[in-house]
Amino acid sequence: MKKRHCDTRQHILDVARTLMTHRGYTRVGLAEVVAAAQVPKGSFYHYFKSKDEFGQAVLDQYFSDYLKVVGTLLEGPLPAAERLMVYLRYWAQTQCSDSATDKCLVVKLGAEVCDLSEGMRRVLDTGTQAVIGLLESCIEQGRADGSITSSLCDATLAQSLYQLWLGASLMMKISKRSQAFEDSLTMAKRLLS
Structure with missing residues (x-):
């Protein structure tokens, strides 16, 4: 019974992530989510007390998945x-992809939800800080192996790289x-050396 509970909850989150990647948070209604997930509305409220709690869960799941990928790549x-x-x-490859599950939810939802939900803002902040922490750890390793010689401190360099790429992702959405x-890859190489 518990496995089925987790599977249904996860299915709702997966469906919602795809919808929100395409349309954003506010443009996706709960009726659309339950219809796309093919679950009764009552089931939704069994798993989530509100749309805000649901939004936090979508972002938590996104960061959980993303941090595993980043950790593996680094x-x-x-x-x-x-x-x-x-x-x-x-x-860059994922943000240029047509796959909704590849898109960065920080770029898609960040500005939209931070003013709407303190809980969602906190999840975004915690998640982005975790990504930056992984970058910082890799930078520390780069100093040790001699491949990174930047004069910037590790924390500043990690933060700068992340912000540079968030900006590039936003510009990609704007300009297509x-x-x-x-340009960001060129700048990243300069920042690291």
Whole structure:
């Protein structure tokens, strides 16, 4: 019984993530979510007390999945600077993809929900800080292996890289051109050396 509970809850979150990636948080109603997930409205409220709690759960799940991917990309035998480049190329590839599940929910929902929900803002803040923490750890490894020689402190460098790529993702959405990622990759290389 517990497995079925988790499966249904996860199914609702997966369906909602796709819908929200396309349309945003406020444009996706609960009726649309339950219809797309093919679950009764009462089931939705069994798993989530409100749309706000639901939005937080969608973002929690997004970051849980994303941090696993980032952690995997930033590990391995390559020098740390190269692992960071692998991650940044992955980011560019996913944001240029047509797949809704590849899109960055921080870019899609960040500005929209931070003024609507303190809970969702906190999840976004915690999640982005966790990503930046993984970047910082990789930068520390890069200093140790000699592949990163930037004069910026590790925390500032990690924050700068993340902000640079969030901006590139936003510009990609606006212009529908990948040039922002190419420019950001060039700047990232400069920041690391």
